Amino acid sequence: MKKWTGLSVAWVLFWFLTACSSALSLPAASYVDLDQRVPLPTPVNSAVVPLRVAVAAVISPQGTVESYGRLLEALQTRLNRPVELVQRRTYLEINDLLEQGQVDVAFVCTSAYIAGHDKFGMELLVAPQVKGETVYYSLLLVPDESTANDIADLRGKVFAFTDPISLSGRMYPTYLVKQQGSSPEDFFGRIFFTYSHDQAILAVANKVADGAAVDSLVYEFFLARDATIGEKTRVIHRSPPFGIPPVVVNPALRPQLKLELQNFFLSLHQDPQGQAALQAIGVDRFIPIEDSAYQSVRDLLSDLQATR
Amino acid sequence: MQIHPSLRNLLQRFWDIAGGVSVRSKILGIVLGLVLLLGLGITVQVRQALTQTMAAQLAEQSVSVARDLAARSTDLILLNDLFALHRLLQETKANNQNVAYAFLLDSQGHVLASTFGETFPVDLITANPIEPTAHHRTLIFATNQGYVWDTAVPILEGQVGVARVGLSDTSLRATLTTITNQLLLTTALVSLIGVTAATFLTWILTRPILDLAQAAQAVARGDFTQRVKRWANDEIGELATAFNQMVGELAKADEIRREREILRRQLLEKVIVTQEEERKRIARELHDSTSQTLTSLIMGLKVMESSCSDLNIQLQAHDLRQIAAQTLEEVHDLAMQLRPRLLDDLGLRAALERLVKEWQMRHRLSIDLMYHVPHERLPDVVETALYRIIQEALTNVARHAQARNVSVLIEQRGEELVAVVEDDGVGFDISRIEMGDSAQAHLGLAGMQERAALLGGTITFESEIGRGTSIYIQLPIPKAEENEVENYDFARG
Numbered sequence: 001m002k003k004w005t006g007l008s009v010a011w012v013l014f015w016f017l018t019a020c021s022s023a024l025s026l027p028a029a030s031y032v033d034l035d036q037r038v039p040l041p042t043p044v045n046s047a048v049v050p051l052r053v054a055v056a057a058v059i060s061p062q063g064t065v066e067s068y069g070r071l072l073e074a075l076q077t078r079l080n081r082p083v084e085l086v087q088r089r090t091y092l093e094i095n096d097l098l099e100q101g102q103v104d105v106a107f108v109c110t111s112a113y114i115a116g117h118d119k120f121g122m123e124l125l126v127a128p129q130v131k132g133e134t135v136y137y138s139l140l141l142v143p144d145e146s147t148a149n150d151i152a153d154l155r156g157k158v159f160a161f162t163d164p165i166s167l168s169g170r171m172y173p174t175y176l177v178k179q180q181g182s183s184p185e186d187f188f189g190r191i192f193f194t195y196s197h198d199q200a201i202l203a204v205a206n207k208v209a210d211g212a213a214v215d216s217l218v219y220e221f222f223l224a225r226d227a228t229i230g231e232k233t234r235v236i237h238r239s240p241p242f243g244i245p246p247v248v249v250n251p252a253l254r255p256q257l258k259l260e261l262q263n264f265f266l267s268l269h270q271d272p273q274g275q276a277a278l279q280a281i282g283v284d285r286f287i288p289i290e291d292s293a294y295q296s297v298r299d300l301l302s303d304l305q306a307t308r
Numbered sequence: 309m310q311i312h313p314s315l316r317n318l319l320q321r322f323w324d325i326a327g328g329v330s331v332r333s334k335i336l337g338i339v340l341g342l343v344l345l346l347g348l349g350i351t352v353q354v355r356q357a358l359t360q361t362m363a364a365q366l367a368e369q370s371v372s373v374a375r376d377l378a379a380r381s382t383d384l385i386l387l388n389d390l391f392a393l394h395r396l397l398q399e400t401k402a403n404n405q406n407v408a409y410a411f412l413l414d415s416q417g418h419v420l421a422s423t424f425g426e427t428f429p430v431d432l433i434t435a436n437p438i439e440p441t442a443h444h445r446t447l448i449f450a451t452n453q454g455y456v457w458d459t460a461v462p463i464l465e466g467q468v469g470v471a472r473v474g475l476s477d478t479s480l481r482a483t484l485t486t487i488t489n490q491l492l493l494t495t496a497l498v499s500l501i502g503v504t505a506a507t508f509l510t511w512i513l514t515r516p517i518l519d520l521a522q523a524a525q526a527v528a529r530g531d532f533t534q535r536v537k538r539w540a541n542d543e544i545g546e547l548a549t550a551f552n553q554m555v556g557e558l559a560k561a562d563e564i565r566r567e568r569e570i571l572r573r574q575l576l577e578k579v580i581v582t583q584e585e586e587r588k589r590i591a592r593e594l595h596d597s598t599s600q601t602l603t604s605l606i607m608g609l610k611v612m613e614s615s616c617s618d619l620n621i622q623l624q625a626h627d628l629r630q631i632a633a634q635t636l637e638e639v640h641d642l643a644m645q646l647r648p649r650l651l652d653d654l655g656l657r658a659a660l661e662r663l664v665k666e667w668q669m670r671h672r673l674s675i676d677l678m679y680h681v682p683h684e685r686l687p688d689v690v691e692t693a694l695y696r697i698i699q700e701a702l703t704n705v706a707r708h709a710q711a712r713n714v715s716v717l718i719e720q721r722g723e724e725l726v727a728v729v730e731d732d733g734v735g736f737d738i739s740r741i742e743m744g745d746s747a748q749a750h751l752g753l754a755g756m757q758e759r760a761a762l763l764g765g766t767i768t769f770e771s772e773i774g775r776g777t778s779i780y781i782q783l784p785i786p787k788a789e790e791n792e793v794e795n796y797d798f799a800r801g
Binding site for chain 1 (some may be wrong): 432447
């Protein structure tokens with residue numbers, strides 16, 4: 001019996017030893033109690049109200065942060081006031097934010113300006129001048145290998161739209177399809193939205209889409225940064241010139257601030273920091289602009305409305 | 309080799325315990341010890357290796373999940389799509405069982421979305437700060453729910469915020485527990501097999517050894533018929549064969565010894581019988597013939613003395629008569645010493661009384677004789693042997709002991725005759741006598757023992773230098789059967 005006692009003692013000892021080592025021992029940086037929780041604090045409104053700048057999703061959100069970062073920094077320095085970048089997936093969301101006063105300044109698309117101007121009096125602040133011009137075009141892009149030379153050749157193919165109310169990305173190609181006596185839904189085999197122009201370019205370059213209409217400014221800006229895009233894509237159609245996408249403000253913005261902002265944009269090209277910021281977004285300088293610059297677009301849109 | 313005393317002490321204590329248990333326990337102990345040691349070693353090693361590998365994997369996985377989350381959340385944060393962020397975090401957690409938590413901080417370090425819901429652990433935000441330019445940073449936290457591999461990944465170099473993911477050690481612990489249990493179970497099974505095998509082995513090993521031990525004990529008791537079975541052709545089998553050979557040889561040697569012993573006994577008996585007969589004959593001769601002649605001579609000399617008138621011749625005859633009388637006395641003594649007639653005629657008691665008297669006279673000893681035997685006469689052989697033994701004992705006392713008092717006790721105890729001879733002399737060292745230091749003394753003692761042994765009795769000597777000597781004699785009283793009396797019929801002739 002004594003023998004079995006010894007045996008079981010040895011066994012218990014064995015279990016104990018292994019059980020001891022079963023407690024993990026790792027070099028922990030610190031101790032955190034995951035169950036000791038507090039309610040998340042509601043964000044406190046800081047004493048300084050930031051200037052909220054919206055950038056419409058012409059290019060992807062990440063690309064926008066990279067491109068507009070310097071410009072917003074310069075603005076922050078000039079105004080001596082924090083500047084907050086606001087982005088939304090669609091142009092209409094930006095328009096809504098402007099209308100509700102939740103955004104002070106916005107870089108919007110031409111068609112969004114027209115819609116905002118007509119709806120709640122969105123005001124032009126300045127417009128960018130690119131390569132000496134204040135116009136841009138809608139470019140019909142196809143993959144380089146594509147045999148298509150015309151919108152008619154894209155019948156039954158996959159087509160990428162950018163934003164639902166984008167002039168260059170949706171309105172103009174729709175207009176072209178209507179001229180063929182069809183509607184995009186019937187004309188193209190399949191349609192999808194990329195919500196930004198850079199994504200549409202990449203969709204064509206990667207042959208996800210057989211065709212797309214993009215903003216010429218974005219396309220050229222892209223070509224300048226990445227030459228391979230030019231090798232992978234081909235422009236088969238160029239639209240008549242459209243008024244360039246402007247910088248707009250909420251009509252209820254204080255006139256003083258509006259003036260200050262206008263001065264900032266117009267003088268931006270005069271100092272090296274400003275030039276660098278302009279270069280980052282592919283703009284020569286900002287210039288004042290009148291609503292009349294967008295008359296041709298307005299006509300096109302009303303044509304489109306009429307045929308609907 | 310020099311061994312430290314404490315180590316030697318420890319070894320000695322270990323051996324006291326290990327050496328004290330049976331072979332079965334030793335083999336069981338070795339087998340179990342080795343199996344358990346191996347099991348423990350392997351378990352610990354496997355656990356260590358597994359922990360290291362899995363910890364590294366968890367760290368890697370933590371980085372990849374965090375980077376994936378950072379990449380997928382960038383646009384959602386920029387677009388302020390909080391619901392999509394919330395869904396992304398839930399999906400991240402749902403798709404990866406190891407994810408304990410995931411959350412996103414904005415560029416100011418405020419929580420944008422987290423898997424914790426409405427509340428948030430107090431110290432978690434500040435627990436893993438990261439430089440905006442860093443690729444990622446992984447830390448191991450000890451938490452109340454086990455270890456957590458926490459990775460922080462800055463989103464767009466921190467301009468957008470930070471993605472944080474914590475991977476718990478649940479799967480690691482579960483795997484460790486499973487593996488440990490499996491290994492321990494295996495060890496237990498192997499131990500069980502080991503115990504069975506060891507028990508069987510012990511049985512195989514110890515059965516022939518126990519057989520051998522039993523047989524050896526039987527041989528020690530004098531049973532030379534014992535043979536052990538050769539169970540196997542191994543060393544123990546060799547031992548069994550050698551043992552059987554040895555027992556065979558021992559049996560032969562014992563047979564020879566036995567025969568020699570019988571021969572020796574017979575020879576001794578014959579010698580003693582012949583000696584006693586010769587003594588008796590000489591004593592009788594001295595008594596009957598020589599004594600008669602001497603008496604005649606004395607009578608003649610007396611006649612001559614009284615009948616002769618010559619004074620010279622008268623004196624000479626007187627002297628001669630004196631000499632003849634003295635010679636007669638001496639012849640009497642001699643006959644008496646050779647074989648007292650009293651022993652044959654009146655028995656042991658009378659013979660001993662006479663012997664004692666004579667010894668007292670001759671050696672100036674005080675001898676106290678106590679004789680308590682109910683029988684009038686004992687068998688001749690017993691009487692003769694006891695007489696001779698006591699005679700030898702008293703001779704020794706007279707020669708060596710320098711004693712003043714001697715007591716001789718003879719009594720019957722049951723079927724035994726017990727005699728004790730004690731003196732208050734100088735004593736002697738028994739061991740030295742028995743070692744053959746003094747050949748003659750040894751021979752004397754041995755002669756007494758032989759006499760007693762011939763009758764199936766024993767003699768015990770007790771002595772110490774300066775404290776006297778005691779001799780205990782035990783003799784069985786033989787039943788007076790005819791053939792036996794015939795055998796020992798030397799006393800009465």
